[in-house]
Amino acid sequence: MGDFDGTPSFYTSDETFEKYLGQTSYYEALQKNVVELVSHAAPDRIIEMGSGTGQTSVRLAEEMPTTEILGIDNRATVTEVSRNNAKKLGVSNLSFETADMTEYVKTVTSLPEMVVLLYSFHHIPDPLDQKVDFLEDCYTALPEGGHICIAETFLKNDARDTAANRETQIRWANRGVEAFASTFWSALDGIDPAAIEHAQEVGEFSREHELEAGDNVLTRDDEYLISMKWLVDHAQSVGFDVLLAEPVNAVGDGIVLLRK
Numbered sequence: 549m550g551d552f553d554g555t556p557s558f559y560t561s562d563e564t565f566e567k568y569l570g571q572t573s574y575y576e577a578l579q580k581n582v583v584e585l586v587s588h589a590a591p592d593r594i595i596e597m598g599s600g601t602g603q604t605s606v607r608l609a610e611e612m613p614t615t616e617i618l619g620i621d622n623r624a625t626v627t628e629v630s631r632n633n634a635k636k637l638g639v640s641n642l643s644f645e646t647a648d649m650t651e652y653v654k655t656v657t658s659l660p661e662m663v664v665l666l667y668s669f670h671h672i673p674d675p676l677d678q679k680v681d682f683l684e685d686c687y688t689a690l691p692e693g694g695h696i697c698i699a700e701t702f703l704k705n706d707a708r709d710t711a712a713n714r715e716t717q718i719r720w721a722n723r724g725v726e727a728f729a730s731t732f733w734s735a736l737d738g739i740d741p742a743a744i745e746h747a748q749e750v751g752e753f754s755r756e757h758e759l760e761a762g763d764n765v766l767t768r769d770d771e772y773l774i775s776m777k778w779l780v781d782h783a784q785s786v787g788f789d790v791l792l793a794e795p796v797n798a799v800g801d802g803i804v805l806l807r808k
């Protein structure tokens with residue numbers, strides 16, 4: 549709480565934008581469960597692909613102080629933000645690089661024993677073969693027994709027809725409500741009218757962005773989601789063992805853990 553700049557300045561700040569959406573119940577639950585799951589595996593080295601502003605990499609580094617963590621993201625602006633965040637927090641077992649994960653897995657000689665993706669697998673653009681290629685490249689570069697942990701929002705039905713679109717619309721209407729509710733309560737730090745108005749603005753900001761994301765899911769505009777079944781089937785066909793494939797909430801988020 550209290551980690552927010554005053555409104556309306558946050559509408560223009562990328563960093564604060566990330567912070568607001570980072571307060572949603574679904575992001576928090578996904579991150580918490582990824583950190584717990586990866587801690588159970590106790591890897592010596594981890595790479596997070598699509599690390600964004602570095603919030604999950606920082607949490608992994610804090611939880612596992614003797615593990616070396618590398619976060620990569622293809623946007624130099626956010627890797628700079630993540631480096632500064634890690635520096636401010638004094639986390640030393642963590643570094644960030646600007647790199648495209650699909651290129652990275654093709655060119656790297658070997659991957660660490662744990663690869664983590666949180667809300668980034670769906671950014672691998674259509675056609676879907678590119679996601680399969682990515683899984684194959686990871687499989688090739690992982691050591692025997694190495695893992696990929698993919699935390700994602702999954703479609704309930706990934707057909708491209710009216711019924712599937714309707715399900716997606718309903719799901720994102722629900723995600724919009726959840727975005728509002730969770731960030732409203734997270735932002736509320738008083739019961740005076742200004743505090744309530746501030747929390748409402750925060751909730752509305754998050755809701756609007758979630759609804760916009762839902763439209764992008766429908767039009768496959770930078771949000772190329774798949775179903776959990778699709779991921780499990782294709783991971784198996786690439787050769788992975790599926791150790792775990794479970795939902796984290798009722799609005800589509802879940803975690804799939806694969807082992808070579």
Ligand SMILES: C[S@@+](CC[C@H](N)C(=O)[O-])C[C@H]1O[C@@H](n2cnc3c(N)ncnc32)[C@H](O)[C@@H]1O
Pocket residue numbers: 579597598599600601602603604605620621622623626647648649650665666667668671672
């Ligand atoms: C929703 S954010 C991820 C948030 C982050 N994993 C976390 O837990 O806070 C998705 C990130 O994936 C990155 N991304 C998208 N395509 C990528 C690619 N091909 N290679 C690397 N990063 C990519 C985007 O720049 C964005 O920062």
